[in-house]
Amino acid sequence: MINYRLKRGLKHIVIWVFIMFAIFPIIWALSAALNPSNTLMGQRLIPENASLKNFVALFNNKQHPFPIWIWNSVKISLIVSLITVILTSLAAYPFSRFRFKGRRQGLFIILLVQIFPQMLAMVAIYLLFLNIQNYIPILSINTHMAVIVIYLGGAVGINTWLLKGYFDTISRSLEEAAQIDGATRFQAYYKIILPLAKPILAALFVIQFINTYNEYVLASIMLNSSDKFTLAVGLQMFISENYGQRWGVFSAAALLGAIPITVLFLVVQDYLVTGLTGGAVKE
Amino acid sequence: MLSSWQGRSKHPWTILFLCLFDALTLWGAILLLNDRNYLYLFFLLITAISINYIYLSEKCYPLRYILPGTFFMFLLVVYPIFYNIYISFTNYGTGHILSKEQVIQKLEERYYIPSKPEEYYFTVFKSPDGSKFILALEDDKGQLYLGENGEIILRSNSPEYFIKRNHEGTINSINGYEKLTKKELFKYLSILQGIEFIKNQDSVIRMKDTSTYVLCRKQYQYLPQNDKIIDNKNNKEYRPVDGFFTSSEGEKLLPGYKTYIGWQNYFKLITDRSIATPFLQVFTWTFQFAFLSVLGTFLIGVLLAILLNDNKLLFKRLYRTLLILPYAIPGFISILIWRGLFNEEFGVINNILKALSISPFSWLTDATCTKLALVLVNLWLGYPYMMLIILGSLQSINKTLYEAAAIDGASGWQKFSHITLPLLLVSVGPLLISSFAYNFNNYSVIYLFNKGRPPMIGADTPAGKTDILITYTYRLAFETGQGADFGLASTVTILIFIITAIITQVNFGFTGALEDVKGND
Structure with missing residues (x-):
């Protein structure tokens, strides 16, 4: 019996060791954000004279407009995830419902393409836009439009497979009934399949939102003026060689930028795991 | 028949969309034609014709759904891959940007002054409103020329100019344009310097100094x-x-x-010592980093999953939430925070070490220490994912197996090593491989933590001791200190493509993802 209790206790201790590891940077960032001295030097876990000075400083920094960076990130992520949901649900529908020539090849190509992370081709993408901007000024380097278009391209592949798999599980009888009643193909898709697929569409939206918000490389290549930065690019620029002088304000910005995503993530965590493992864990 | 779609009429919206699209295409085609960019024009027209066909032909009905999404995929994923291959066979980069x-x-726009220069003394005449100029130029033989609007003509051939001279014979005005004084001349100097006259196909007359123009020849x-x-x-x-x-x-x-240079970039990576040596180091570290990350996160994941996989455990839900926090926080934010904590002089981690009277580490300037820190940070970032998928996988292991083992008198460790681990590896194996591929290209961790530094000394290309292949590519292309080398960067990218393809090939063997495709008849 004692042995059993000892085991129980040990279990909790090991778990707590890892929890300490998990929250270690978060706690210190919180402490730095509340510490008015704004420097790494002599940081204590519980800051003296704790205040919200760093948070106030965030909103009064003309050279580094944090609110604009956060807004840019949110705006780009919202647009990209909304359009991604529309485009991929459209693309997945015929793969699930129609039998046409080239269907298997199409699925295969999409599977093949999504093997290569889009950012691998960053050099080519950058040079492509360097050319495109001579003809289509709204897609110039340093525009949000260009970044959005890039993200859309990267989002289609894997998500089409995810949605197709889900559509396959929806029974066809409702659509058949609707078509007998005279609904067009598109109406069947729009009024029957989409409402039934709401849960996966919502999950896809959130996954895409988080992924877009977190993207750094491509945004850093494409955006080069402070008012256009996303939070990832802006924060990097702000802190990279200035840990000594900007630690507090940075930590405040980091917490503000992280909280919405973290909460969103924790709310939908069960969906995310299903989406991320992509059915590879077979039950 | 359900999968049929024949006999559907074309929606008015489709027609409207096509009209708009075609109008835009026409406009773009004219622009490209003006620019003589026939390659892009060709692509544009092919795209336009296929889109029109797809949205008008009954046979292509399914493509109407598929096209909008895959259009972006082809333009921004597939095309860049092929463009990348092309660039890797060119010398595209600083010094080789133009065609x-x-x-x-x-x-051909460059000119030189011949060794026996033909010089002209000049006087300038200004229109009453000050916007136009006529120049009178006199060569050393006393011939008078008049220059206006970039053209120059012999006075004797240009009777339309009315010249007024004073009693000494110097010109006072031409066509009512008044002569500029020396003072005014300086005022208009910057405009006058821009005025040049085309003498003939390969020479122009340009200002040399404030009193002379000179004939320049095309070099x-x-x-x-x-x-x-x-x-x-x-x-x-x-x-x-x-x-x-x-x-x-x-x-x-x-x-x-910019030109085609064959396999030179590829040879450079293998044979040019000052490039090959750093490349090999980067290459090796990329594999080490990915391997250590996967192994470490897997071990932590298994440990935590087994601890949490216990319905009687108190605070199970709370523990799980706290433990996946690192996964929930945006990666770029936590990496930047970790960098602050690893700061050598004032960082929290070295402070703690000092308090424990351990000598502080050079986390950001010593290669080995930086690598250690990077793996540690990446373990922090990656273990929650492993924990979650292993937790899912553990729940699917048949409980009767353990019961049977218990009857046979197996110890806890034996149950783990003979039942849990083998079954886990089967179900989680593919994810380990894709995790390897992911970390192989884990740009954010390497770049945001320390930008691949410390630098390699004496390397011909910019390389850092903790660079992985993808950050090395970024350096070659965008870190402009030593000039961009898009060609070499693309070559490294191609190698990453190949390695990624091999890893995936192995993975397909595991999961039978290709069987999934085949199952779609």
Whole structure:
């Protein structure tokens, strides 16, 4: 019996060791954000004279407009995830419902393409836009439009497979009934399949939102003026060689930028795991 | 029949969309035609024709759904891959940005003053509103020329100019334009310096100083039939070699141009020692980093999953939430925070070490320490994912297996090593491989933590001791200190593509993802 209790206790201790590891940077960032001295030097876990000075400083920094960076990130992520949901649900529908020539090849190509992370081709993408901007000024380097278009391209592949798999599980009888009643193909898709697929569409939206918000490389290549930065690019620029002088304000910005995503993530965590493992864990 | 779609009428919206699209295409085609960019024009027209066909033909009905999404995929994922392959066979980069035609055009705009210069003394006459000028130019033989609007004509051939002289014979005004005084001349100097007259096809007359104009001759001439450039100044010949017009003595004309150079970039990576040595180090560390990350996160994941996989555990839900926090926080934010904590002088981690009277580590300037820190940070970032998928996988293991083992008197460790681990590896194996591929290209961790530093000393290309292949590519292309080398960067990218493809091939063997495709008949 004692042995059993000892085991129980040990279990909790090991778990707590890892929890300490998990929250270690978060706690210190919180402490730095509340510490008015704004420097790494002599940081204590519980800051003296704790205040919200760093948070106030965030909103009064003309050279580094944090609110604009956060807004840019949110705006780009919202647009990209909304359009991604529309485009991929459209693309997945015929793969699930129609039998046409080239269907298997199409699925295969999409599977093949999504093997290569889009950012691998960053050099080519950058040079492509360097050319495109001579003809289509709204897609110039340093525009949000260009970044959005890039993200859309990267989002289609894997998500089409995810949605197709889900559509396959929806029974066809409702659509058949609707078509007998005279609904067009598109109406069947729009009024029957989409409402039934709401849960996966919502999950896809959130996954895409988080992924877009977190993207750094491509945004850093494409955006080069402070008012256009996303939070990832802006924060990097702000802190990279200035840990000594900007630690507090940075930590405040980091917490503000992280909280919405973290909460969103924790709310939908069960969906995310299903989406991320992509059915590879077979039950 | 359900999968049929025949007999559907075309929606008015489709027609409206097509009209708009075609109008835009036409506009774009005219722009491209003006620019003589026939390659892009070709692509544009092919795209436009296929889109029209797809949305008008009954046979292509399914494609109407698929096309909008895959259009972006082809433009921004597939096309860049092929473009990347093309660039890897060129010398595209700093010093080789322009095309050959553009460089020829630039060179042909260069002029030189011959060793026996033809000089002209000039006087300037200004229109009453001050916006136009006529120049009177006199050569050393006393011939008078008049210059206006970039053209120059002999006075005797231009009776339309009315010249007024004073009693000493100097010109006072031309066509009512008044002569500029010396003072006014300086006022208009910057405008006058921009005025030049075309004498004939290969010479122009330009301002030399405030009293003389001089005849300048075109220095370079391109002969398309021989594909060479002639220097009119000294009759040297320059032929195109590896992106430069080069003389027989090896003298190069700048700037160079972008051109096909075959496998040179690939050979450079293997044979050029100053490039190959750092590349090999980067290559090795990329594998080490990915391997250590996967192994570490898997071990932590298994441990935590087994601890949490216990329905009687108190606070199970709370523990789980706290433990996946690192996964929930945006990666770029936590990496930047970790960098602050690892700061060598004032960082929290070295402070703690000092308090424990352990000598502090050079986390950001010593290669080994930086690698250690990077793996630690990446374990922090990656273990929650492993924990979650292993937790899912553990729940699917049949409980009767353990019961049977218990009856046979197996110890806890035996149950783990003979039942849990083998079954886990089967179900989680594919994810380990894709995790390996992910970390292989884990740009954010490496770049945001320490930008691949500390730098390698004496390397010919910019490389850091903790760079992985993808951050090395970024350096080659975008870190402009030593000039961008898009060609070499693309070559490294191609290698990453190949390695990624091999890893995935292995993974497909595991998951039978290809069988999934085949199952879709």
